[in-house]
Amino acid sequence: MTIENDRLPVLLIGGGMESREVIMPTLFQERRRGKIGWIGISSLTGSVIQGLRKYFPNEEFTGYPDPDKVDPDKEFPELFKEALDELPEGSLVIVAVPDHIHTTILLPALERGLDCIVEKPLCLLVEDAHKIIEAADEKALYILTDYHKRHDRAVRAARARYRKGDLGELLHGHAWIEEKKEMPLKNFAAWAEKSSPFEYIGVHYVDAYYFITGLMPKRLAAFGQKKFLPTQGKDAFDAIQAVIEWEDGSVFWIQSSWVCPESNTALTNQGLNLHGTKGEYWADHKNRNLSFTIDDTPYEHYNPNFFRPYDSWEEEGLVDWVGYGYESIQQGIDDMVTIRQETKGLSEKEALEKRRELLAKWENLRALPRQALIGVAVNEAVRLSIDNNSRYVGFDEKMYPKLL
Ligand SMILES: NC(=O)c1ccc[n+]([C@@H]2O[C@H](COP(=O)([O-])OP(=O)(O)OC[C@H]3O[C@@H](n4cnc5c(N)ncnc54)[C@H](O)[C@@H]3O)[C@@H](O)[C@H]2O)c1
Numbered sequence: 001m002t003i004e005n006d007r008l009p010v011l012l013i014g015g016g017m018e019s020r021e022v023i024m025p026t027l028f029q030e031r032r033r034g035k036i037g038w039i040g041i042s043s044l045t046g047s048v049i050q051g052l053r054k055y056f057p058n059e060e061f062t063g064y065p066d067p068d069k070v071d072p073d074k075e076f077p078e079l080f081k082e083a084l085d086e087l088p089e090g091s092l093v094i095v096a097v098p099d100h101i102h103t104t105i106l107l108p109a110l111e112r113g114l115d116c117i118v119e120k121p122l123c124l125l126v127e128d129a130h131k132i133i134e135a136a137d138e139k140a141l142y143i144l145t146d147y148h149k150r151h152d153r154a155v156r157a158a159r160a161r162y163r164k165g166d167l168g169e170l171l172h173g174h175a176w177i178e179e180k181k182e183m184p185l186k187n188f189a190a191w192a193e194k195s196s197p198f199e200y201i202g203v204h205y206v207d208a209y210y211f212i213t214g215l216m217p218k219r220l221a222a223f224g225q226k227k228f229l230p231t232q233g234k235d236a237f238d239a240i241q242a243v244i245e246w247e248d249g250s251v252f253w254i255q256s257s258w259v260c261p262e263s264n265t266a267l268t269n270q271g272l273n274l275h276g277t278k279g280e281y282w283a284d285h286k287n288r289n290l291s292f293t294i295d296d297t298p299y300e301h302y303n304p305n306f307f308r309p310y311d312s313w314e315e316e317g318l319v320d321w322v323g324y325g326y327e328s329i330q331q332g333i334d335d336m337v338t339i340r341q342e343t344k345g346l347s348e349k350e351a352l353e354k355r356r357e358l359l360a361k362w363e364n365l366r367a368l369p370r371q372a373l374i375g376v377a378v379n380e381a382v383r384l385s386i387d388n389n390s391r392y393v394g395f396d397e398k399m400y401p402k403l404l
Helices: 017-032 046-055 079-085 099-111 126-139 153-164 182-187 197-213 324-343 348-362 369-387
Strands: 008-013 036-042 062-064 092-095 115-119 143-146 170-180 217-225 239-246 251-260 268-276 280-284 291-294 297-301 308-311 319-322 393-395 401-403
Touching (some): 008 017, 008 079, 017 036, 017 046, 017 324, 036 079, 046 062, 079 099, 092 099, 092 324, 099 115, 099 126, 115 324, 126 369, 143 324, 153 197, 153 268, 170 182, 170 197, 182 251, 197 239, 197 268, 197 369, 217 369, 239 369, 319 324, 324 348
Parallel strands (some): 008 036, 036 062, 092 115, 115 143, 170 251
Antiparallel strands (some): 170 268, 217 393, 291 297
């Protein structure tokens, strides 16, 4: 198959909940806006592709595997490599597979010289993060981790005011992020035991604290409970908490869980408090003071800022997907469009230099791998602390966690 390369070709590897609810609507919208050309979706089975075709009946995309040609229930864990091989130079790969296999998908994409957006967390081990950084550095490849909270105005406001000095020096902070039981029991039933509420969602607030302050974590102690999920046949954590001390001596507590009642008024409880020498930030990131109460539907807290369809300004009957879920992926797509424009017609050597120049410009502004490494390191340290009776864990100069 020859893939048209006038506009950015995008291969999405995944096809699950995050792909269906956020990434694919974003890709189709950006194609409508002229940024993207060809779209391919590589998944584990043909039945996932069949489901996506039903979900998006008016959108065209190439499916790997093709459910018309294979048994739809047969698994093809290595087929994504064939899909990667078909991509022309300058394509974008989006990785949205379970957390514990990000690295096995990312490294083959990088070997082929392809730029990537990857769902958070970048990966689960510091060792893997360094392999990814090394592979990306060699060819000056772009890898953006989708930490969408960085695009939430409620988090950007904290960053802007903290960096302006309004909060003074930070003393302590507190974040909570907790999802419904359907996540480990239904949506992530296949991989809940290989992840945890901290690695899956708690890490959002590790990254948010780092994004807001620019501080490095110094040491942490973590705690985990397995009380409810084992009664459902799952050897997985219900909840995990970590207390993290940062290089300036400030302390940040994060509590995460995925066993909230199904009757909760939103999928996710979440919020952030920061207390500094000159002021305080307090935000409920779940209850944005907007709710719907509708016949036969449970009372719902509605976050208008996340990823929502609003009546389009472009055409009657269309929707515009708006919000930080969109902006985070859009940033990666726009950066890729820039890379393609700026390197067009250049020799290989000149293109490499131009790429290095662009990446250096974005290094401190984006969740590129050296920034995403912080969340990876804290995730790994949290595991290590819990496995060692909540002992303190510090970090060496390459962010490898070590027991203290
Ligand atoms: N940005 C966010 O806030 C956010 C929200 C939800 C999920 N996520 C992240 O997105 C990623 C995916 O989550 P999800 O909710 O879509 O999970 P999911 O379990 O619903 O979907 C995973 C998909 O990966 C596919 N897959 C597995 N192995 C594969 C392989 N070898 N080749 C091709 N496809 C393969 C499966 O077919 C499945 O469709 C995770 O890393 C998760 O942490 C991020």
